Amino acid sequence: MAATDKQPGRTRLIGGPGILLVWLYGVMVVGAVSRSAVQIATEFGKAPLAYSLSAVAGLVYGFITYSLVRGGETARRAALVCCAAELAGVLTVGTWTLAEPSAFPDATVWSDYGMGYLFIPVLLPVTALFWLRRSRAVTS
């Protein structure tokens, strides 16, 4: 926080609603990363695709969280791209798990559009995209 305060040139992305986004993304980072870490370490052979996808989701969440906290135009653009990728991922994997459940012997973070996580995985990128677009409108 202190670091961003000292540099007024950087767009602050965690003011107001942004703080809620950071919190939810932070929760998803811990959820996805720890879940995939445990599953990959103990039972990777059971559902390699599902666990790898959870790990990738965790990395994407981590990057978005970092970008939001860091702030600035580059970070905002990077986060925007990642949120779009995340939304595409949720929609693809969500549809995939519904269309072909046999490919996923165990659930991923994005299974059934993130139903196991209160649909946060599908709601979060949409909210974040709106927020990141608005942040540019305010600063320019």
Added chain:
Amino acid sequence: MLDALTVATAVAALALAAWCGWAAYRDQPTKDWHFIGMAVVTLLTLVQLVVGIVQLARGEKPEQGTTIFVSYLIGSFACIPAAGFMSLAERTRWGSITVAAGGVVLAVLQVRLYDIWGG
């Protein structure tokens, strides 16, 4: 013992969520009283963490595995303090909403803990 604590923590977490949600509805940041509430809920999760570890030490086994059980206990304990610090940094209604979201997340964690222990 552990099941009763889990239920109590889940109820307290939802109450905290409602309280901070109300503060956000009235366009207020989190105040001292809210932080006392967060401290109470955090204390419950701390007691739960200790009781959980004691149960493990006494040789009882969680249904879905010890690693997952302990990670959820630690996650529950860290949840509200993390949200609390974020609300200190954001002195608007959005700080209150963040703590409210933290309460909901903690309640979900408690439901999962209940299943993991096999209650």
